[in-house]
Amino acid sequence: MSETNDAPRTDRDTTDDGGGLSRRSFLTGAGTAAALGISGLSAAREEGLTGLEVVSDPIGDYPYRDWEDFYREKWDWDSISRSTHSVNCTGSCSWDVYVKNGQVWREEQAADYPTFDEDLPDPNPRGCNKGACYSDYVNAEQRIKHPLKRTGARGEGKWKRITWEEALTEIAEHVVDEVEAGRYDCISGFTPIPAMSPVSFASGSRLVNLLGGVSHSFYDWYSDLPPGEPLTYGHQTDNAEAADWYNADYLIAWGSNVNVTRIPDAKYFLDAGYDGTKRVGIFTDYSQTAIHTDEWLSPKAGTDAALALGMAHTIVSEGRYDEAHLKEQSDMPLLVREDTGKYLRASDVGMGNDKTLLMCDQGGDVRVAPGSLGDRDGKYDADSSITLDFDPRLDAEFSVEGIPVTTVWNKLTDRLAEYTPEAVHEETRVGTETLQRIAREFADAEKAKIIHGKGVNDWYHNDLGNRAIQLLCTLTGNIGENGTGFDHYVGQEKIWTTHGWKSLSFPTGDVRGVPTTLWTYYHAGVLDNTDPETVARVEEALEKDWMPMYPAERPDGTRPDPSTMFVWRGNYFNQSKGNVAVEETLWPKLDLVVDINFRMDSTALYSDIVLPAASHYEKYDLSMTDMHSYVHPFTPAIEPLGEAKTDWQIFRELAAKIQEVATERGVEPIDDREFDREIDLQSVHDDYVRDWISGEPGALAEDRAAVDFVLEHSEETNPEESENHVTVDDIVEQPQRFEAAGGHWTSDLDEGEAYAPWQDFVQDKEPWPTFSGRQQYYIDHDWFLDLGEELPTHKSPETMQDDYPLQYNTPHGRWSIHSTWRDHPQMLRLNRGEPVVYLNPSDAEERGIEDGDDVVLFNDLAEVEAVAKIYPASPEGSATMYHAWEMYQFPDHQNFNALVPMYMKPTQLVQYPADSGEHLSFSPNYWGPTGVNSDVRIDVRKKGGEGQ
Amino acid sequence: MSAEEASETPDGVDIADGIDHQVAMVMDLNKCVGCQTCTIACKNLWTDSGGREYMYWNNVETKPGEGYPRGWEELGGGWQSDDHTDRQVGEIPGGEDYGEPWEFDYESTLFTGESEHVEPEQDPQWGPNWEEDQGAGEYPNSYHFYLPRICNHCTHPSCVEACPRSAVYKRAEDGIVLVDQDRCRGYRYCVEGCPYKKIYYNAQRKKSEKCLFCYPRVEGEGPDGETHAPACAEQCPTQLRLVGFLDDPKGPIYKLVEEYGVALRLHPEFRTQPNVYYIPPFAPPQHSEDGETIDVERIPRNYLEDLFGEQVHDALDTIERHRTRVENGGESELMEILQDQNPARQYRLDVFEGGEGRAD
Known part of the structure; x- marks a missing residue:
């Protein structure tokens, strides 16, 4: 080592009480690391250590051990409280927070999730490096302790401390001005991911909802949403809990770096390797997860769809697909018109309406495909079925009433023919033999599962990547039972207790929801800054009301700019893609930005008023995730630091101030221009704290009551057909597994089994919530047909800043x-x-x-x-x-x-x-x-x- | 030693004279994801103040790499021969080889606007995880893995021998090696003498300090009166550590070390006989130039041999054999031990004192 100094050290410090070395320079000085050049030091034990008691044998017979209390005294605390962290990590890990002398000292995983299946790895402990040091944040320098008002430019870090009364009054007066002027849809609330703390989510959302303001989406904005799921399954996302990974015989981690991004769940992937499961990693880099796989494939970045379609090609051309599954569960037997590329509708051939799709049976007769929209009044209908009472042909090709038709299957096989091993190798660099072998192994495994992640989902063509990879599960029938499926874990999107959370967050039921990507880019000037085709399509989508935009266009054709933004539980400004335009174009439009935060993050720094929020160890709330099927709480280990208050308390007090200002001013109720309701600022606080379900006034004044409200009004924690009701007390005692999965999930939650989705469709034969009622790989929308994306296909990544290497x-x-x-x-x-x-x-x-x-x-x-x-x-x-x-x-x-x-x-x-x-x-x-x-x-x- | 003999003669295990029982730990490197939850668990419990800020009693380093402190494997220490009579004199790492605990001034950027951005107040040159994820080799056949390290609480600790004040000792009841914080004068002979560089000098307190195997937790004398495994083990999200006594013949550590021979000592050539053992890592095979998986091991065997000695070949072969057996539908006690299906069995710390382990 060149850094070491090999000069013998001679500067013995004779002033010490023994043959000590000089203490100079060890950490603060030159940092010499000297060879001591001394041996036989045992001699020194007997000599020269004047006054030191003799130790005959330090191995096993050391006499002076009272000092050991020195460290024992550190292993001491006054109380332990249960809490967790609200950060959209998907972990949802229950922690014990140790309090000593009134301060949070440290935390340790509570490690008391009840086991539901003895054959699976133990669910405990759940946690990670970050969770293990959140306690440092409680008293950190970055902590916001008082309400602050900006005195310099946004971002400059110059503030004056103001009182709560001053802060709330200034915000309330601005809000009342906006609402009174009909600009309530210029008020935005951005807060992500209810599952990580639904009551804190609801705190501001409830007020924004009562004000007629705009609630922002987040799962799509963060590109966590896999568009392939709504496209193919008709559902946002539904996943197996992580414990189910262990049930697979064949596991592919595809662009999902579980060993980094799912640390509490990584053990299910790792332990599976000792349980006979083959683990394959598909990553462009030899990632932290790739190192613990049995085989790693390294496709070129952005070519995942090509690799998946190449594997599909092998599965199809070698006849390794699950024909029965494809016929019953997928759109493969559906008839498609050769002339228009559209599905053959029953109305085309006088067999019914235009939302009913058709198949061809083995006798060559055209038959109504059970379960398409027209077959169930355009609604999701659990009582209808996709069960077939005939055997459809996958490969039909004929004319009906003069219309040439073929099947989705024929179209798919034609498309897959382009993805020969050689062509796919050319595109992805994965070896031809390897990709075929992996395809065969996947198809032949009894239970195969794909863990899918951000590595595939952050691309422009993420939908194509999703659909191509989903296709592998559908082709092989690996979906709808334990140990199988396409499990996409990005974002803590799954709030099990949906009904309770929604009722708390949006009491009026009339929600001004906005797609945040479109909202952000629109107001940041995307229509002046992107290609003409995209501009035309954005304009068409807005024109046709396919996508909403707020503030709404006014009757005179003008559209005001957004004026007000509340941000809490998120760091919108820091994380904005197109960040330059957001800073330069969108941000100046906002007259008032209010950030509610426990720490000064970038959004807070670029805000006008910052309100100090309770930390994660200073409040009541709930935590849940799609990685597991338990619910557990945040509880206050200590009182909020300084002048901090819980999110619920902050927005409740703001509501009170708005009501006070509006009452003083005599602001009359305003008719909402979109919904059949009045916005009444004179009752906004009363409405905030009223339980809208029971009607009880003032019932929701406290956070804990709001937590109770969510548990009480959710099928998962208070099922209708059961006596069991999970209460706050229950989960403070120990995390509880949900009692049931409500109707918005796609499987039941069975005792003793890991949750695995899509069983309602695959096992119970309910129609999938798609046009066809099946897993739908063929999308006959005009835009998809125009772009050649009616079926999964591979397109090279878009070319953003393509001159750079x-x-x-x-x-x-x-x-x-x-x-x-x-x-x-x-x-x-x-x-x-x-x-x-x-x-x-x-x-x-x-x-x-x-x-x-x-x-x-x-x-x-x-x-x-x-x-x-x-x-x-x-x-x-x-x-x-x-x-x-x-x-x-x-x-x-x-x-x-x-x-x-x-x-x-x-x-x-x-x-x-x-x-x-x-x-x-x-x-x-x-x-x-x-x-x-x-x-x-x-x-x-x-x-x-x-x-x- | 065959499995049968071992279970009949548990005291055949080589523990130091005068030591009743020897605590031990097995770390499965195939389950280490490099998250350093162990590092934080240790730091926030023991080393976040009082001159210990730079210390990582538990660290996790990426291998191959110089590690923490930088180049520790080349600094000497340990014993010259198997009879543990002559120490191999070592070197003391320089402060720059640990890296300074960088500090940050948030106040002036975030609250007073005096400073424009927050950056480390010391220029980062090295740190406890400086070589994270680097390893060696060339894409696509690079390789790396993570090596968590604590004090090995060796059977023949050269740090004990090195201390001229006899302030480093090994406890009779459990073999934990400690530095007497009253007797220590901070000469750092122990730092020099430890070949693993797992004793740290506290310049503020003028004492040397080290991993305690969390004896206050292990003893169960905290306010809850419960026995806890060391924080690094208990807080590990993948539960890659087994904790117990080497001389507990019913325990998994004994089986992994003595019966299956798959848990190995790090750098056995230092001759201190560590009581922390490692399941050596395996990795996916290499790729050919045309992107095919080829039957060539990714991590060079000679590198693993440098770390774990010649036994690494048998250990990896045994693991491979058992993995194949289970893949083909067979049973394997070894594969079960390595999985986290019974945390009670994973931590057997009450076996001798309370009469029964949590698993029994």
């Missing part, structure tokens, strides 16, 4: 959950302490960059500084910056997303069927354009090099 990746990392913990000293010390970019060694060398160098990432949009880290596991031509550094961690408040332009895929704006939308129509977090960001290219140069 490196593909820019911003995956979820190990040291933060989004921006939370990004600023946490313990986590920073286990990383590099500042923004870092991972580079392949050749790319670095080519640019004269060495590990640890300061570098600049750049494209036409922005320049971002980081430190280079050499990462041999990455392919050439890639640059990875784990998200989501805070803007204030970069010089000049750069942003990792500033390199990403505003772009989105227009097919995600459609309604389908185009006239009625029963299969696809906008619903917040269910269907809407995803905020993709992986198609972007950049270059990197050494800082101080050319151009600097």
